[in-house]
Amino acid sequence: MYEGIVQELIDELGRLPGIGPKSAQRIAFHILQTQSFDTTRLAQILMDVREKVRFCSICGNVSEQDTCTICRDPRRNQAIICVVEEAKDVAAIERTREFRGLYHVLGGALSPIDGIGPNELRFTQLVQRLADAAVTEVIIATDPNLEGEATATYLSRLLVQPGLRVTRLASGLPVGGDLEYADEVTLGRAFEGRRVVEA
Amino acid sequence: MPTYRDEAVVLRTHKLGEADRIVTMLSRQHGKIRAVAKGVRRTGSRFGARLEPFMVVDAQFYIGRSLDIVQQAESLGSYGADIVADYPSFTAANAMVEAADRLSDHDAGLQHYLLLVGALRSLAKGEHSPGLTLDSYLLRALSIAGWAPSFIDCAVTGAPGPHTAFVVQLGGVVADGVAPHGAPRLDPGTVRLLASLLAGEWEFAESADDRSKAQASGVVAAYTQFHLERGLRSLEHQDRTIA
Numbered sequence: 001m002y003e004g005i006v007q008e009l010i011d012e013l014g015r016l017p018g019i020g021p022k023s024a025q026r027i028a029f030h031i032l033q034t035q036s037f038d039t040t041r042l043a044q045i046l047m048d049v050r051e052k053v054r055f056c057s058i059c060g061n062v063s064e065q066d067t068c069t070i071c072r073d074p075r076r077n078q079a080i081i082c083v084v085e086e087a088k089d090v091a092a093i094e095r096t097r098e099f100r101g102l103y104h105v106l107g108g109a110l111s112p113i114d115g116i117g118p119n120e121l122r123f124t125q126l127v128q129r130l131a132d133a134a135v136t137e138v139i140i141a142t143d144p145n146l147e148g149e150a151t152a153t154y155l156s157r158l159l160v161q162p163g164l165r166v167t168r169l170a171s172g173l174p175v176g177g178d179l180e181y182a183d184e185v186t187l188g189r190a191f192e193g194r195r196v197v198e199a
Numbered sequence: 200m201p202t203y204r205d206e207a208v209v210l211r212t213h214k215l216g217e218a219d220r221i222v223t224m225l226s227r228q229h230g231k232i233r234a235v236a237k238g239v240r241r242t243g244s245r246f247g248a249r250l251e252p253f254m255v256v257d258a259q260f261y262i263g264r265s266l267d268i269v270q271q272a273e274s275l276g277s278y279g280a281d282i283v284a285d286y287p288s289f290t291a292a293n294a295m296v297e298a299a300d301r302l303s304d305h306d307a308g309l310q311h312y313l314l315l316v317g318a319l320r321s322l323a324k325g326e327h328s329p330g331l332t333l334d335s336y337l338l339r340a341l342s343i344a345g346w347a348p349s350f351i352d353c354a355v356t357g358a359p360g361p362h363t364a365f366v367v368q369l370g371g372v373v374a375d376g377v378a379p380h381g382a383p384r385l386d387p388g389t390v391r392l393l394a395s396l397l398a399g400e401w402e403f404a405e406s407a408d409d410r411s412k413a414q415a416s417g418v419v420a421a422y423t424q425f426h427l428e429r430g431l432r433s434l435e436h437q438d439r440t441i442a
Contacts, residue, residue: 018216112293112436113211144242146251150283157286174243185248185277 006032055087058129060105060122062087070103077101082139083126083155085109085148093141101139104129109147110154121151123158130164137165144171144189201262205229206275208316209254210296214240222250222269224258225299225315230307234260234267246272253279253292253319276316278323287437288322291329294433295319295336301427302344310343330412331404333437334419335396342397346370346426350394353377361390365418367425389414 001007006028014024031037055061056068063069070076070090080101084090090103106121129135140155142148152168159166172190173182182190207224210231215221218240224232239247249256250269255276260267282288299315318336322329338348349371351360356374364378365371365385372390373382385393388411395403396415407415416437424430 110289112290112433113297115432115435117436146253146279146283149280150286150289153283153289154286177243181245183246183248184274185251185280 055105059103060087060107060125061090061103075100078134079136080139081126081129081135081137082141084141085143085151089141099139101137106142106151109142109151111147118154123155126155127158130159130161133163136163137167140166140168144169202259202270203229203262204257204259205232206255206257206312207232208276208296208299208312208319209250209252209256210300211252212236212250220247220250221266223300224256225303225307225312227309227312231300231303232260232267234258234269235263236269236272249274251279252296253282253323255316255319276320278319281323281325282319285325285329287329288325290433290437291333292319292322294333294431294437295322297431297433298337298340298423298427301431302340306344308343311340314339314343327401327405330416330437331396331401334416335399335404337419337423338393338397339399341423341426344426346422348393348397348422350390350397361387363387363390365390367421385414385418386411389418393418 002010009028009031010021010024013019013027014021019027031039052064053062054064054066056063056071057066058071059068061068061070065072077100080099081104082093082099082101083104083106084093085106085108087105090105093099093103104122104126106123106126108116108121110116110118110121126138130138138155138159140152142151156166156168170193172186172193173179179187205226205228207226210223210225212223213221215235218238220236220239222234222236224234226232236247236250238244239250241247246269249272254274255278256272256274258272259270261270278292282292295315295318299311303311314336318332321327322332326332327335341347348354351372352358353360353362353374354366354369354371355377358374358376360372362372362374363384363386364373364375364382366373366379366382369377372385388407392404392407392411392415395401395407396419420430420434423434
């Protein structure tokens, strides 16, 4: 235990996800001992992020304005919406540079055991976005785990409407892995999703 | 290195750190196990898919200081994919594993394990309606835990039934002579359905009318909540629509 404000700093840092008591102590002493560390800038950014960042009124992604940069971008393909669980999934997909459509962030996945049902997710907003028939494809990119699959199944039944194609991201063998180490669930999925090799 | 091996069904998982999960399992011989599965959230994980809820695995654990660590896992039963394909089955399975998690806090024997695996297998195969499977599971799990309800003879005096006054606090149906004033009355069909669900008489249970099924579900939920002291969160999201 340290005295006063040092211990308070360690305690506050330790409340952050993924930071245990040792890490909190290390970060606190780095802040204390490194003269070049700009504490004012860090404090200002922490204040700003709380004040300025909100969720996009259209897609639910993080944004500093009412709508996010992706929803405001006219060059994006307005006919395709990719549905993800969290805003950080948007960043992961954007890094691929493969997708040029729009996003819809659900805010989680169905998990009754955690008290998360359809009413806790942004399903209604998604259905409203599809009302004008401008969207021709919805790509469901929820996590490839049990809750993500349940959410995808639920969505696929919710979004049945004429002229709308609902697709799910492929899942299977990871690039760079050995086949012999793949578990039977993943390998089974890879077989289900096999495709024709173009000559 | 101190290790042990057991068959277990995965009840639930919690994220831990960057890529790990804490996996809660109900095992055949070691009761409830909480263990860390390292790196399973990475897409290249060798056994992440085997440690999803509703999977039955043969796993080896390293005994840790506070939590054990999953070293290996081979799947014995994979029910998740079939269960998530049907939303009512998914919500029912969630309620089952939540109940199993709570009931196994103090006592988790082989019977609990076999009952849960059997119920999940039945759900995955779609043998019965998810709502009935869940209600039957809850009644039987509570019975194994020592809270067997009585749906035929009086729960207080043992007087032969049928009785229609149902008092959760007294343990089931009670004779008119001992029923408290204002005790709720169940339809005879509901009482018969509850007895069938407890005994596993599926032919009768499946043929019951919707009103009896709805009333029986309410009774099971109330009975479960009373004995677990607080309700199951999953029951609030239970989808009773016919698949």
